[in-house]
Amino acid sequence: MSDQFDIIIIGGGMVGLALAIALKDTPLKIAIIDTELPDFNYDTKTYDLRVSAINLGSLNFFIELGVWSAIEQERVSAYDKMLVWTKNSTLAFSANDVNKPELGFIVENRVIRKCLWGELQQQENVTFIVPCKLKSVKIDPDNAKLETIDGKIMSAKLLIGADGAQSWLRQQLKFVVKKSSYGHTALVTTVQTELAHEHTAYQYFLPEGTVAFLPLANPNHCSIVWYHTAEKTQNLKNYSEAEFNVQLNLIFDKLGEISVSDRRLSFPLNKQHIEHYVQNRVAFIGDAAHTIHPLAGQGVNLGFSDARCLAQIILTALENKKDYFTYSTLRKYERQRKADNTVFLTAMDALKYCFTDLPATLTPWRDRGVTLVNKSTLLKKLFIEQALGDSE
Numbered sequence: 001m002s003d004q005f006d007i008i009i010i011g012g013g014m015v016g017l018a019l020a021i022a023l024k025d026t027p028l029k030i031a032i033i034d035t036e037l038p039d040f041n042y043d044t045k046t047y048d049l050r051v052s053a054i055n056l057g058s059l060n061f062f063i064e065l066g067v068w069s070a071i072e073q074e075r076v077s078a079y080d081k082m083l084v085w086t087k088n089s090t091l092a093f094s095a096n097d098v099n100k101p102e103l104g105f106i107v108e109n110r111v112i113r114k115c116l117w118g119e120l121q122q123q124e125n126v127t128f129i130v131p132c133k134l135k136s137v138k139i140d141p142d143n144a145k146l147e148t149i150d151g152k153i154m155s156a157k158l159l160i161g162a163d164g165a166q167s168w169l170r171q172q173l174k175f176v177v178k179k180s181s182y183g184h185t186a187l188v189t190t191v192q193t194e195l196a197h198e199h200t201a202y203q204y205f206l207p208e209g210t211v212a213f214l215p216l217a218n219p220n221h222c223s224i225v226w227y228h229t230a231e232k233t234q235n236l237k238n239y240s241e242a243e244f245n246v247q248l249n250l251i252f253d254k255l256g257e258i259s260v261s262d263r264r265l266s267f268p269l270n271k272q273h274i275e276h277y278v279q280n281r282v283a284f285i286g287d288a289a290h291t292i293h294p295l296a297g298q299g300v301n302l303g304f305s306d307a308r309c310l311a312q313i314i315l316t317a318l319e320n321k322k323d324y325f326t327y328s329t330l331r332k333y334e335r336q337r338k339a340d341n342t343v344f345l346t347a348m349d350a351l352k353y354c355f356t357d358l359p360a361t362l363t364p365w366r367d368r369g370v371t372l373v374n375k376s377t378l379l380k381k382l383f384i385e386q387a388l389g390d391s392e
């Protein structure tokens with residue numbers, strides 16, 4: 001006998017959990033499978049090394065899901081200014097430019113996950129199957145079947161691949177993915193700053209590597225991301241704390257003396273985009289479908305837009321008494337999200353080229369362009385509105 005569900009979401013990361021909540025007011029029987037049971041009893045004296053810049057589109061989604069107040073109470077940091085600069089040009093954005101109270105929020109990934117997970121504990125139509133290791137998958141015309149490594153069988157009308165950049169489901173079903181390296185490895189850590197960050201996000205593009213400072217809830221703490229080649233990142237990781245501090249203070253001088261206050265982690269950065277997002281009884285969301293350079297902090301925001309869009313298409317099908325798991329229904333999701341995600345992936349290539357790969361002969365032109373944008377209220381407004389993801 002197999003356990004039967006309407007929808008099985010493989011991957012209880014931020015995006016998979018958000019989709020499950022978006023389907024809360026439905027009769028659908030949903031299972032969430034993850035290989036790991038997360039530990040939410042973390043020490044709040046430190047910050048998660050993984051944080052996300054949440055844009056206003058994702059904020060609105062969290063409000064719709066009824067989880068924002070829990071996230072806000074747990075710990076968030078609003079930012080209302082952004083300073084981007086190169087050696088010879090500066091671009092300053094402010095929430096005032098678009099008449100908003102803030103440009104977004106820096107939130108620890110574990111906070112988002114804890115609050116989404118907590119919300120789902122109260123949802124009667126959701127079962128967690130965690131920890132669980134899957135062995136095989138079979139898609140038949142009338143259902144989708146999963147087998148775990150200990151021989152348990154589960155079936156569903158629809159499988160969702162929300163299992164991250166290395167998606168097991170994507171590999172099992174041999175979905176084609178276009179992949180290329182960005183040639184960057186990101187080093188992340190938390191730092192203490194002498195001067196208060198004043199809710200400003202900083203990004204400095206240097207020949208020696210790009211560094212971003214993201215303001216945390218404590219006014220003198222920032223989460224930093226330092227992008228470099230794999231080799232240089234490894235060197236930065238190997239340095240003693242004292243030597244790392246010297247290197248960081250050499251390039252970043254906006255917040256007084258800076259000292260590292262946590263471990264240093266690194267992540268190789270790849271661009272990935274799945275060729276097809278759906279087939280009959282299968283759909284992919286979040287990093288399982290696409291990964292993007294975090295320079296502009298868009299990755300999980302795009303994932304939340306996937307979850308929101310797919311949930312809406314499933315809800316509409318239910319309302320119209322149509323099958324939500326057929327290719328023709330799921331294709332509507334693919335059409336909407338593939339187009340949007342392609343725009344962002346392409347824009348990111350252009351941004352990365354202009355700011356990190358441009359030949360030295362062209363950088364004066366880039367800097368003139370940046371200065372022009374900085375002087376134009378209209379252009380700045382256009383840039384911010386794209387990044388905010390706020391269509392309301």
Ligand SMILES: Cc1cc2nc3c(=O)[nH]c(=O)nc-3n(C[C@H](O)[C@H](O)[C@H](O)COP(=O)(O)OP(=O)(O)OC[C@H]3O[C@@H](n4cnc5c(N)ncnc54)[C@H](O)[C@@H]3O)c2cc1C
Pocket residue numbers: 010011012013014015016033034035036051052053054132133134162163164165167168169186188225267285286287288294296297298299300301302303
């Ligand atoms: C350095 C860095 C900084 C970033 N900063 C930002 C930012 O500021 N803003 C932003 O929007 N994005 C940012 N991103 C991107 C963001 O972190 C990702 O887009 C996001 O974590 C993807 O969420 P997800 O739920 O799709 O996947 P994941 O977070 O990868 O979750 C996948 C889940 O699936 C589970 N899983 C994996 N394999 C299996 C399996 N076989 N069976 C069952 N479960 C499985 C995993 O345990 C995990 O829980 C950043 C990324 C990096 C690397």
